Amino acid sequence: MIPAALAIARVKFVLELRRREVIFAMLLFIAATIVIVHFALSGDTGAGSRAAAGMLWAAVVFTAVLGLLRTFAAEQEEGALDALLLAPIDRAAIWIGAALAQFGFLVVVEVVAVPVWWVLFFQAGGPSIGTVVVALLLANIGIALVGTLAAALALGARTRDVLLPVLVLPLVIPIVLAGVTATYGAFGEEVGGLRPLGFLALYDLVFVALAWGTSEHLLGD
Amino acid sequence: MRSLGRLSTTIPLVLSTILIPLTVALAFWWTPEDFDQGLSQKIFYFHVPIALTSYVAFAFGAFSAAMYLWKRTEVWDLRSYVGVHSGTIWGTLVLLTGPIWAKASWGVWWNWGDRQINVFLILFLYYCAYFMLRFSLDEGERRRSASAVFALLGIGLIPLSFLAVRIAQTLIHPVVFSTGGAAMPNSFLLTFLVGFAGMLSLMVLLISTEMRGKRTAARVLQLQRVARGEDA
Amino acid sequence: MEPPVVTLTECSKRFGDRLALRKATLTIAAGETIVLLGPNGAGKSTLLRLVAGLLRPTAGSAQIAGVDATSAPRSLRAGIAYAGHRSQLYRGLTARENLELHARLQGQRDLDITALLNHVGLGDRADEYIDGFSRGMLQRLALARATAHQPALLLLDEPASGLDADGRLLLDATLRAGLGTRTQLVASHDDGLPARLGARAVHLNAGSLA
Known part of the structure; x- marks a missing residue:
């Protein structure tokens, strides 16, 4: 189960290293989103503001959806998904592998984007970066999980690319709520303390369980 | 079986015809006017039962989805679809009656600090996406499985949304029930319960009527196929 | 089996x-x-x-x-092995990498991939990306993949x-x-x-x- 998932995730990383299809697009996209949200809030996201903190979450979620559009693309080109479905592996390994890859892509994007965001908006008096990093990591797990689930469900749909954001975004609203709360809390204000982080971990657990229970029905006919 | 099918529409038809007008009568002529909110509080007897009914319909849809994944019979797929469909119809009413109450109580059409209505909004968006998913897949086994899994995931989303909104919330919805039991006069509770029963029976009526339509349509399609000589 | x-x-x-x-x-x-x-x-x-x-x-x-x-x-x-119209391979991987992935998923640690590729006549193209393979070459590789684990x-x-x-x-x-x-x-x-x-x-x- 774990070795199979890792093998599948590894293939996806190798392909990304060779083709550079997803991560660059995600980086440009997150930069453009941050700029657009900044101008859309016309100055309310100035140095040190809470709006600037919240904006990161909007940008992360939309960027994740962009990456998710290519989740099973490599498996669809030559029908490799059939081979994975017939392999003597737990079928959960297929989406766990895909989710691991999505998680990795998100982390790479954030490693670049979060420091830049920090420098642009918080030369001084920003939220505590440790909390933001933990919240982002937990959120990445959840986003990658439910995103991969939705991408699996949308396989074979006529309007897959249009459909996927519509399926994913309502599912990740709780992540955004908790993530933003955690980030505000990291400004030193008393907003719930560790509870938002605990919630993000709970979210991940609930959807792992649900996805596990339905994984036999997720990808097949 | 046929008589049972008829009963499943007749009973809720009779019940809802009696109970919903009764709720109106009780709400306006029997229950005393609310201390604080005055006449505008009357919408409580409709808005809250409608919202609970909507949750029941979504729960029915999710339950039927689980049954479909277990039994793999088409009728559970239809039930699941009809449940979610009904849930979104009631949900639309929730999102229409909610702002009326909000305007009367807080002077704004939408209160982003109100926990329930925001959870409801997330859930409503989610189940609207169900229809997009379902109708962009070709009719068949794949569509039924994917719809069922999606309907089922909503069960995880409801409590998580409640928790998330609670963690993030700034304002508190006027809590009519305290956790220790009903803190309102008996007349309030009774009217509310009558309203809830009325809305529930109307929901059952709508679901069983739609199910009958769906089953008839499926039967017609099957007969057409037999007529074409496909006999399956 | x-x-x-x-x-x-x-x-x-x-x-x-x-x-x-x-x-x-x-x-x-x-x-x-x-x-x-x-x-x-x-x-x-x-x-x-x-x-x-x-x-x-x-x-x-x-x-x-x-x-x-x-x-x-x-x-x-x-x-069970199934080879369909499409090769079921990853285009961005080489012939060898594709078979390595297959062997790993099948749990075959001792599969001699070089011998298998030689057998289907792809020995000298083993380390090329299959992007550039012709239909017939893909078909040969798909056959190698399907029979590698002695189904x-x-x-x-x-x-x-x-x-x-x-x-x-x-x-x-x-x-x-x-x-x-x-x-x-x-x-x-x-x-x-x-x-x-x-x-x-x-x-x-x-x-x-x-």
């Missing part, structure tokens, strides 16, 4: 409004080889995918060794398309080697194949078995 029995019972498959397979009933005995013949669009691929468990029947059943094909346990799936049930969907004369000889030899030792179902346009293999031919036309 022993070669399994494959049974289709009144098996139908519908895609939207189109009936692709209509009440197909077919038994393939353990170790038997069957060539499935029929024009394009007759439902051959659908039948193969139902047997592989990649499709779920609309009505009736498709079973491998007495188990519904869609819910075949891992131990059973380990003995007990081999399902091939028009395996000869795009193959040159040498490739066809290789394919025939592969199928001949499996006669009696594994259950084989091959969809083909080659009317001479059943005779060459000494295998039973089954005709499929407009979704119905003859």
Whole structure:
């Protein structure tokens, strides 16, 4: 189960290293989103503001959806998904592998984007970066999980690319709520303390369980 | 079986015809006017039962989805679809009656600090996406499985949304029930319960009527196929 | 693993409004080889995918060794190989990497990939990305992938398309080697194949078995 998932995730990383299809697009996209949200809030996201903190979450979620559009693309080109479905592996390994890859892509994007965001908006008096990093990591797990689930469900749909954001975004609203709360809390204000982080971990657990229970029905006919 | 099918529409038809007008009568002529909110509080007897009914319909849809994944019979797929469909119809009413109450109580059409209505909004968006998913897949086994899994995931989303909104919330919805039991006069509770029963029976009526339509349509399609000589 | 029995019972498959397979009933005995013949669009691929468990029947059943094909346990799936119209490979990987992935998923640590690639005539192209492979080369690699783990049930969907004369000889030899030792179902346009293999031919036309 774990070795199979890792093998599948590894293939996806190798392909990304060779083709550079997803991560660059995600980086440009997150930069453009941050700029657009900044101008859309016309100055309310100035140095040190809470709006600037919240904006990161909007940008992360939309960027994740962009990456998710290519989740099973490599498996669809030559029908490799059939081979994975017939392999003597737990079928959960297929989406766990895909989710691991999505998680990795998100982390790479954030490693670049979060420091830049920090420098642009918080030369001084920003939220505590440790909390933001933990919240982002937990959120990445959840986003990658439910995103991969939705991408699996949308396989074979006529309007897959249009459909996927519509399926994913309502599912990740709780992540955004908790993530933003955690980030505000990291400004030193008393907003719930560790509870938002605990919630993000709970979210991940609930959807792992649900996805596990339905994984036999997720990808097949 | 046929008589049972008829009963499943007749009973809720009779019940809802009696109970919903009764709720109106009780709400306006029997229950005393609310201390604080005055006449505008009357919408409580409709808005809250409608919202609970909507949750029941979504729960029915999710339950039927689980049954479909277990039994793999088409009728559970239809039930699941009809449940979610009904849930979104009631949900639309929730999102229409909610702002009326909000305007009367807080002077704004939408209160982003109100926990329930925001959870409801997330859930409503989610189940609207169900229809997009379902109708962009070709009719068949794949569509039924994917719809069922999606309907089922909503069960995880409801409590998580409640928790998330609670963690993030700034304002508190006027809590009519305290956790220790009903803190309102008996007349309030009774009217509310009558309203809830009325809305529930109307929901059952709508679901069983739609199910009958769906089953008839499926039967017609099957007969057409037999007529074409496909006999399956 | 022993070669399994494959049974289709009144098996139908519908895609939207189109009936692709209509009440197909077919038994393939353990170790038997069957060539499935029929024009394009007759439902051959659908039948193969139902047997592989990649499709779920609309009505009736498709079973491998007495188990519904869609819910075949891992131990059973380990003995099934299916090569379809598409190569089921990753375009961005080399021929060798594709087979390495397959071996890893099959749990075969000792697979001699170089020998396998030499066997299908791709030894000198082993480390090229399959992006640039011709149809016939992909077909050879797909055949290598499908037979690498010595399956007990081999399902091939028009395996000869795009193959040159040498490739066809290789394919025939592969199928001949499996006669009696594994259950084989091959969809083909080659009317001479059943005779060459000494295998039973089954005709499929407009979704119905003859």
